[in-house]
């Protein structure tokens with residue numbers, strides 16, 4: 001099968017489109033024929049050597065595809081079914097076939113195609129787990145979302161709106177209209193406004209930017225509020241000294257959470273925003289675009305043609 005692999009850490013040059021054997025499922029695994037694979041910043045962070053995973057490795061975490069074979073514990077999945085998942089290393093998503101632990105997979109939302117479904121896992125799970133499992137966002141509360149137009153942010157805006165929260169998002173001016181269209185009540189142009197001058201007493205901040213944005217976020221929270229960040233290290237004692245709570249989330253693969261998200265997608269309450277699709281062989285262009293830091297929604301790799309029937313479920 002074809003896969004995008006790295007044999008060393010480095011720049012985009014280390015990405016290789018090559019032939020490797022199809023992986024065979026172990027006891028708790030399903031083999032998925034990948035139709036589409038989502039692209040995330042973590043993919044190029046790994047490529048650059050930010051996490052020293054064993055090499056060679058196939059990159060990519062997010063897939064949507066069709067179950068091709070199952071292990072001895074099939075977890076209720078059957079060949080021919082349409083699924084989506086966040087795969088766990090050493091398996092990778094930028095490939096024609098991948099292996100998924102049965103607890104990490106869910107049935108693909110029926111109302112969307114494979115390309116849109118592949119946009120969901122990492123960004124959708126991160127937004128969901130940050131807002132609800134970590135920060136406990138409730139109906140009627142307010143949330144400030146930094147990087148609201150990006151992968152995590154565009155899901156977070158929609159989930160927070162779905163929950164019934166008041167949503168404030170930061171983005172550049174060109175994304176203001178877009179953010180309103182997916183549910184933001186207020187949009188702050190981070191290039192011309194200091195968000196801490198205009199946002200006060202929010203219940204939750206979701207920071208996907210870090211550094212200065214993380215530091216300036218403390219003062220926007222109400223006492224006891226929650227600052228959840230996908231990127232910044234939270235210094236010990238910092239939350240307490242600001243009278244709030246804080247956590248650096250490490251999002252988890254979860255078939256259960258993906259099933260809940262699929263249900264909300266199929267109720268047409270949220271939708272993945274896919275702005276660019278590249279063929280698998282052009283993963284390099286996809287990563288270079290993502291590294292730019294200004295993706296609206298998600299970039300997805302098309303690995304195979306969309307099947308006419310979306311599986312047998």
Ligand SMILES: NC(=O)c1ccc[n+]([C@@H]2O[C@H](COP(=O)([O-])OP(=O)(O)OC[C@H]3O[C@@H](n4cnc5c(N)ncnc54)[C@H](OP(=O)(O)O)[C@@H]3O)[C@@H](O)[C@H]2O)c1
Pocket residue numbers: 040041042045122123126146147148149150151152153170171172173175190208209213229230231248249250251252290293294295296297
């Ligand atoms: N810890 C975890 O489990 C976890 C999980 C997922 C992601 N992450 C990390 O979270 C970060 C975000 O991921 P992502 O997939 O959402 O990235 P992304 O899609 O690449 O985010 C791009 C977005 O960031 C916006 N942006 C750039 N600078 C900004 C600023 N100063 N203020 C507000 N918005 C700004 C851009 O908007 P404009 O074009 O308008 O500037 C763009 O829409 C990445 O570093 C990723 O590695 C961590």
